[in-house]
Amino acid sequence: MSAVPVRSRQVLMPSDEGGSQAVKAQQRLRELILAGQLASGARIAELALVDLLGVSRTPIRAALMRLEQEGLLQALPGGGYAVRTFSEREVGDAIELRGTLEGLAARLAAERGVSRVSLAQARDCLDQIDRVLQDPSLSDEMFSEYVQLNARFHRLLADMPGSEVLSREIERAASLPFASPSGFVGVQVNNAPARDMLVVAQHQHRQVLDAIERREAGRAEALMREHSRIARHNMQLAVRDPQATAMPGVQLIRQT
Structure with missing residues (x-):
């Protein structure tokens, strides 16, 4: 070789x-x-x-x-x-694993309860994302800010159950190739219909936080697992869209 x-x-x-x-x-x-x-x-x-x-x-x-x-x-x-190189199935499985663990975190947070301080931090993060999404052009600067805030919200959620074991495993799952919460967000910049998924994802963020605050454990878990499927959808768009080849790492994913 x-x-x-x-x-x-x-x-x-x-x-x-x-x-x-x-x-x-x-x-x-x-x-x-x-x-x-x-x-x-x-x-x-x-x-x-x-x-x-x-x-x-x-x-x-x-x-x-x-x-x-x-x-x-x-x-x-x-x-x-x-x-x-990776198959679409491998990447999809990695995303599904992260979503399953984050769903567990959401359920445990709802069951155990979350402090007002943690809820306030999460709401503040989502308020900042709302302000970013007000820019219809989603410039490179705004996009970069969205990715950082999105990652912060997911970290805050992972910490809500107060379980170091679960936080560590979520971090490990998110570090798998292409499995991070913003791994395929970039495809939405040049794809107007797909960009609308950012708004959908933000709505899901709000719904998950609401379910956790209301102590609705089953709803919180289901919403978080559904949320991860947006990343899988974006992955499928990325590997099939010639304009998305500039996204980091897309060339390593084999279409199935």
Whole structure:
């Protein structure tokens, strides 16, 4: 198997302790993979990455191991790693897993009750999302703000049951390739009908929070699981829309 030809433009990274360098290398490698600059299926050349990232092989190897744990890389029988591709079913299963866990979090939050402070924080986050969605053009700046606020709301919800175990598992599920709450939101920027799904998703946010506050556990869980299906719908749009190929990582998903 041939080595991946890595582009020659050097990206210098600040010197730091080995652990910090590994994290930075991991972040940069993830960006390269999702941007399609490391071709899927071909062996990744460590030495080329050393030149590209400006760090030693030790943090590079640690970063590659972590990306394998995330699922973006696969270990090769003869040693080394290659970029993975994913079927629509695999991505859909990852999204479904996150939705199931978030549904459990919503149900437990409703059953156990949530403090007024936590509810107020969640409402404030949703108020900020409402303000973002008032811009009909959804500019790049607004889109970036939406993604950050959407992620914050989902984190707040995951913490509501007061279960470190559940919060950790939701975070782990959301870190699977393409499974984050905003993993395919980008397809809505250039697709007017799909963009309306942002408004639908925000309505679902409000309904879930209302169900949690009213202690309606079954309703809260069902709404949150339904909410995750928007991400699956957006994934299907992304892999079939030629204009969506610029979205990070779409080229790694195989149509079924």
